[in-house]
Structures are given as structure tokens and as C-alpha cells.
Amino acid sequence: xxxxxxxxxxxxxxxxxxxxxxxxxxxxxxxxxxxxxxxxxxxxxxxxxxxxxxxxxxxxxxxxxxxxxxxxxxxxxxxxxxxxxxxxxxxxxxxxxxxxxxxxxxxxxxxxxxxxxxxxxxxxxxxxxxxxxxxxxxxxxxxxxxxxxxxxxxxxxxxxxxxxxxxxxxxxxxxxxxxxxxxxxxxxxxxxxxxxxxxxxxxxxxxxxxxxxxxxxxxxxxxxxxxxxxxxxxxxxxxxxxxxxxxxxxxxxxxxxxxxxxxxxxxxxxxxxxxxxxxxxxxxxxxxxxxxxxxxxxxxxxxxxxxxxxxxxxxxxxxxxxxxxxxxxxxxxxxxxxxxxxxxxxxxxxxxxxxxxxxxxxxxxxxxxxxxxxxxxxxxxxxxxxxxxxxxxxxxxxxxxxxx
Amino acid sequence: xxxxxxxxxxxxxxxxxxxxxxxxxxxxxxxxxxxxxxxxxxxxxxxxxxxxxxxxxxxxxxxxxxxxxxxxxxxxxxxxxxxxxxxxxxxxxxxxxxxxxxxxxxxxxxxxxxxxxxxxxxxxxxxxx
Numbered sequence: 001x002x003x004x005x006x007x008x009x010x011x012x013x014x015x016x017x018x019x020x021x022x023x024x025x026x027x028x029x030x031x032x033x034x035x036x037x038x039x040x041x042x043x044x045x046x047x048x049x050x051x052x053x054x055x056x057x058x059x060x061x062x063x064x065x066x067x068x069x070x071x072x073x074x075x076x077x078x079x080x081x082x083x084x085x086x087x088x089x090x091x092x093x094x095x096x097x098x099x100x101x102x103x104x105x106x107x108x109x110x111x112x113x114x115x116x117x118x119x120x121x122x123x124x125x126x127x128x129x130x131x132x133x134x135x136x137x138x139x140x141x142x143x144x145x146x147x148x149x150x151x152x153x154x155x156x157x158x159x160x161x162x163x164x165x166x167x168x169x170x171x172x173x174x175x176x177x178x179x180x181x182x183x184x185x186x187x188x189x190x191x192x193x194x195x196x197x198x199x200x201x202x203x204x205x206x207x208x209x210x211x212x213x214x215x216x217x218x219x220x221x222x223x224x225x226x227x228x229x230x231x232x233x234x235x236x237x238x239x240x241x242x243x244x245x246x247x248x249x250x251x252x253x254x255x256x257x258x259x260x261x262x263x264x265x266x267x268x269x270x271x272x273x274x275x276x277x278x279x280x281x282x283x284x285x286x287x288x289x290x291x292x293x294x295x296x297x298x299x300x301x302x303x304x305x306x307x308x309x310x311x312x313x314x315x316x317x318x319x320x321x322x323x324x325x326x327x328x329x330x331x332x333x334x335x336x337x338x339x340x341x342x343x344x345x346x347x348x349x350x351x352x353x354x355x356x357x358x359x360x361x362x363x364x365x366x367x368x369x370x371x372x373x374x375x376x377x378x379x380x381x382x383x384x385x386x387x388x389x390x391x392x393x394x395x396x397x398x399x400x401x402x403x404x
Numbered sequence: 405x406x407x408x409x410x411x412x413x414x415x416x417x418x419x420x421x422x423x424x425x426x427x428x429x430x431x432x433x434x435x436x437x438x439x440x441x442x443x444x445x446x447x448x449x450x451x452x453x454x455x456x457x458x459x460x461x462x463x464x465x466x467x468x469x470x471x472x473x474x475x476x477x478x479x480x481x482x483x484x485x486x487x488x489x490x491x492x493x494x495x496x497x498x499x500x501x502x503x504x505x506x507x508x509x510x511x512x513x514x515x516x517x518x519x520x521x522x523x524x525x526x527x528x529x530x531x532x533x
Binding site: 346383 | 407436463464
């Protein structure tokens with residue numbers, strides 16, 4: 001086993017060797033511009049792009065003409081939200097989204113507010129979920145779009161997408177879904193779920209970075225977008241710019257592998273997560289799962305360790321590559337906006353760590369990770385005056401602290 | 405974030421971790437900070453006459469906070485109460501090479517020392533010096 005152990009599969013994944021093999025010829029041998037119509041170099045590139053388009057469509061149950069290649073999910077989200085707002089803004093100015101969305105959605109929503117749109121930011125429940133009733137209650141006559149993610153990147157909570165999609169259909173409101181974490185990890189079918197727009201990203205599913213796609217529904221209803229990148233009219237005018245052929249081939253291959261191995265991969269990640277959590281919970285008290293325990297992404301375990309501080313906890317596990325819900329290590333001192341939106345207190349939010357298990361994670365790595373975190377928490381709790389007070393039965397919320 | 409070797413040393417091998425009997429008349433206890441700010445320091449001194457004979461700490465906080473309080477207990481042992489209250493956060497910053505964003509950790513340690521000394525003095529108010 002090599003250290004550090006990589007347990008950050010929600011942040012990014014390595015390129016699968018099968019994907020790499022598919023990509024390589026497109027850097028050197030098949031290097032044509034997919035838009036060159038006059039010679040075989042261009043035709044071959046276009047053929048490869050079409051093949052990848054079909055592979056991406058197959059992963060999410062779409063038609064290949066509904067796939068628009070982008071540089072990744074952030075760009076796809078920008079295109080979807082701004083493109084819809086510009087196209088349908090004369091019909092209505094109201095958009096509904098969630099406080100627990102990725103910053104890519106929240107920042108675009110804020111941008112649209114400056115452009116004169118009104119955005120309702122729904123508060124998730126304590127497991128990170130949104131009910132259909134809550135979304136319905138927020139709908140107005142001028143609502144044009146609902147943007148709710150399929151599965152959350154920090155806590156892994158999976159939303160009731162099909163129910164939200166059905167509601168949006170009934171109310172004739174477009175439904176945009178950030179599928180970045182879900183696509184390739186859990187079954188995703190845009191038709192069954194009634195999703196009108198959905199983004200996905202190559203590097204979250206063992207494909208390359210810098211490439212992704214936006215699914216744009218073309219029937220029932222036909223979704224129209226105002227392009228956010230003007231130029232040569234590529235991607236049916238929705239996204240100009242010479243196609244990143246090797247990246248797109250890699251994205252397609254990654255989607256193909258992910259679809260074929262979906263069940264196997266999900267089972268593997270889930271089994272490791274359960275093994276990990278069982279080991280941690282057996283050794284430690286006062287550990288809390290953030291998110292919907294019974295309905296999460298299979299490879300995602302977001303845990304809060306009470307009475308220890310996040311930055312010192314990260315310091316105690318230098319051999320684990322994980323992500324912290326505490327932003328103490330970065331420039332801002334605010335803890336995760338997702339955990340805050342769910343009502344997780346600042347203290348627990350600060351001590352949260354996201355462990356991500358993926359295709360390459362082994363049982364040995366899983367056990368090692370559990371033992372490392374257990375050791376660090378025990379050590380820090382021995383150091384913690386809060387743990388000592390809690391053991392003495394002191395209610396910490398009643399203590400008159402001298403804040404600074 | 406890069407930590408100095410001294411911070412890492414105190415984090416990995418904290419000195420004088422533990423608790424003294426807070427009800428004892430010979431013990432002064434200082435608890436400063438707040439959980440929602442991400443730092444709580446408990447620093448205790450045991451005093452014989454005018455001299456600190458033992459010091460213990462427990463800290464909830466980042467590595468620099470742990471190191472600052474661990475260092476403080478090392479420095480406190482053997483000092484008189486007057487010498488103890490003369491310890492400044494700047495000395496802690498220098499000793500541990502704390503970066504500017506971590507200066508508050510050293511301030512907290514200085515506050516904890518002063519709080520422990522005043523707790524001890526409060527227990528002996530009205531007694532002959």
C-alpha cells in the first residue's frame with residue numbers, strides 16, 4: 001500500500017487506463033478538427049466525437065442530439081442557467097434553487113439576481129433533502145426554472161429527482177439538474193426523471209479534466225438556450241469553439257466504462273464505505289454522519305467528530321488525502337455552506353471530514369484510513385477540554401464562554 | 405498550510421497534557437475561547453508559595469493553538485506568578501514562528517496564563533501576603 005492514501009474521489013478521479021488508451025491516438029494520429037468537412041482528418045475526428053456523444057447519451061438515457069460538449073460542469077451550468085434566463089426571461093423572472101447547491105450554481109444565480117432575476121434559495125432539511133411540497137410552495141406564476149442537484153458533492157445526499165421532475169412538468173417549469181456527482185455513480189435517466197437540463201463532468205467519472213457536457217432536452221419540451229459563447233456555431237450553435245477531440249473521446253470512453261461497470265463500482269464503493277464506518281463507529285463515540293445516511297452516493301462518507309477541531313484533525317492524518325468541511329485551512333474562516341444550510345452547528349461543521357471511496361480504493365486502504373482517523377480523534381480528545389467537560393456532564397451550550 | 409517544526413513537535417508530542425484539581429486552593433484555572441470560534445484553551449497552574457510548581461493544559465483548537473498552550477506550560481513551570489504574567493504573546497509567536505493568521509492562538513495562550521493566575525489569586529484574596 002502506498003501513502004498518502006487517496007480518499008477524495010468526489011473532488012476528482014484518476015483517468016481509467018481503458019479511457020487513457022482510447023484517448024491517446026487522438027492527440028497524434030487522429031488530430032483533425034472535427035469541424036473540417038473537406039477531408040478525412042476532419043471526418044475521422046467528427047466520427048470519434050459522434051461516438052462519444054452516443055456514449056454520453058447512453059449513460060443518462062438521452063438522445064445523442066441532446067448532448068452539448070463543454071469544458072466541464074461549471075461551464076455547462078453557466079450555459080444552462082444563463083442560457084435559460086436569457087431565452088425565457090420575458091416569460092418570467094423567478095428561479096428556484098437550493099442553498100446546498102455547488103458554488104457553480106449559486107454564483108450563477110447571484111449573477112442572475114444582478115441581471116434582474118429573483119432567486120429563491122430553499123433551505124434543505126437536516127439530511128440535506130428537499131421535498132416536492134417545499135419546491136411546489138416556492139413556485140410562482142413567473143417561475144421559469146428549478147435548479148436542484150441530483151446528488152450533493154459534500155454529503156452525497158441523493159434528491160428525489162423524479163418527483164421534482166414530475167412537479168416541474170405539471171407546472172411547465174424547466175428543471176435543471178447538476179448531475180456531476182451522480183452520473184456514472186448511480187443510475188441516471190433523464191427521461192424517467194423528467195430532467196430538462198443536466199450537466200456532467202469527465203474527471204468525476206475516471207475521465208479527463210477540462211471536458212464535460214450539458215444535456216439539453218429536445219422533446220417535451222424542446223429546451224432552447226441563448227449561447228453564452230459565440231463564434232463558429234459549434235454544438236448546434238449552443239457552444240462555439242473547436243471541439244476538444246481527445247477530451248471528448250475520453251469523456252465518452254469514461255461514460256461507456258462507467259455505464260458498463262456501474263453496478264460493480266457502486267457495490268465496491270458502498271462495501272468499503274460500510275466497512276470504514278463500521279470500524280470508526282465501533283472505536284469512537286460522538287461521531288455523526290452528515291447527509292442522508294440511507295440515501296447517499298455509495299462512495300461518500302461525510303463525518304463530524306465532536307469535541308475535536310477540524311484543522312488539528314487534518315493535521316493528525318497526514319497520510320490521508322481527504323477533504324475537510326472546515327475552511328480554517330483556507331483563506332476564509334467560514335465552515336461549509338452545505339453543512340450550515342442543513343443546520344449542522346459550526347462546531348460540528350468545523351470538525352467534518354469527507355471520505356471518498358472509489359474504483360481503485362482497497363480494503364487495506366480503507367482499514368488504514370479508519371485506524372488513522374480513530375487514532376487522531378482519540379489523541380485530540382485527550383487534549384480536548386470540551387470532551388473532558390462533556391464527560392463530566394457539563395452542557396457546553398450553557399457555559400458562559402469568553403469569545404474572542 | 406506549512407507548519408513550523410516547533411509547532412509540529414508540540415502537536416505531535418504535546419507537553420504537560422492533563423488536568424489539575426480545580427477545587428484545590430493551590431491550583432489556578434484559566435479557560436478562554438469559545439467552541440464556535442474553534443478555540444478553547446484550559447490552562448492550570450499549581451502554586452507553592454509564589455512559585456508555579458506544575459502546569460497542565462487541554463486545548464480544543466488548531467495545531468498552532470495546541471502548540472501555543474503546550475509551550476506556555478513549559479515556560480510556566482518554575483516561574484513566579486509575576487514572571488508568569490509577564491509572558492507576552494509576541495514571545496510565543498517568535499518561539500513557534502507563527503504566521504500572521506495564527507497570532508490569535510498566541511494571544512489566547514497569554515489570556516489563559518493571565519486567567520489562571522487571577523483565578524489562583526482570587527482563591528487567596530484577603531490572605532496575608
